[in-house]
Amino acid sequence: MNLLITGAWKTGRVYIEKLEKMGHSIEFIEFETDEIPCDYDWIEGVVCNGLFLSHSIEKFVNLKYIQLTSAGFDRISMDYVNDHEIEIHNARGVYSIPMAEFAVYGVLELYKQGKKFWKNQKLHKWEKQRDLLELLGKNICIIGCGSVGTECAKRFQGFGCQIVGVDKYARYDQYFDKMLGIENMETILPESDVVILTIPLTGDTRHWMNEKKLKLMKDSAVLVNIARGAVVDTEALIQRLPCLGGAVLDVFEEEPLGEESVLWDMENVIMTPHNSFIGERNEERLVSIIFSNLYAYKDVN
16 A cells, blocks of 8 residues: 555654555655645555645545544544545544543542642642542543543542443443433533543534533532533633633643633633643554554455
């Protein structure tokens, strides 16, 4: 296969010789906004992330294989992919562990009032906080029970939480105390102490967490968004936040978040710059999935 690799696969250059021994012809570009180093019609497969944001997918007339280095499909026209019967793979499972660990960290940072302790440490101030919370017995609602949601469930389960999963279709899963269909949200949200969003961004899920759903959350509840920023209506969240236990936000509708956003200064908000997916074993997992999919493709074809 004629394969274009982009710098989205950080160690891709290291594996060019191995890929060539598998029978692939390789071209490489460091940045996906760069000029393509070959004719578009030469390319049969790509390993990339946001390549098609800079280069229209319609130009790749012989494209039959896509390996994304991201977990999400929101940077590509899936209608085009399906209509042209292009085999596509994402990086499912590559980033799930660090993202789940981040969700736990964020909730604990709020529950244990980490910001207050850090400020007091800088001031050399010895002051006890008498209103810290425990995770034990809390009701955790995980919306989106794929790889990331499941890894979240495993970890919160270890803290003695009750785990409710919400997905398009309910099913049995050993890491969830129960899993319900998405239509049950109005009864689940008022009972949840922590709501974790891991659903993909689609036309149907844009602003899925809207004013109505935010108002259904109990005042002490924490919202965690490690999905995509646009899954949450930002303005509605800002209006609701003063009455919530807090929010853990790694993703935003506008990235980078504007300096003028009031979210920066909210005491009950833990914010990170779309960073929750970072972990030192990501590359190991990504390499494994890329080669696994390429071997399977070679065997079939």
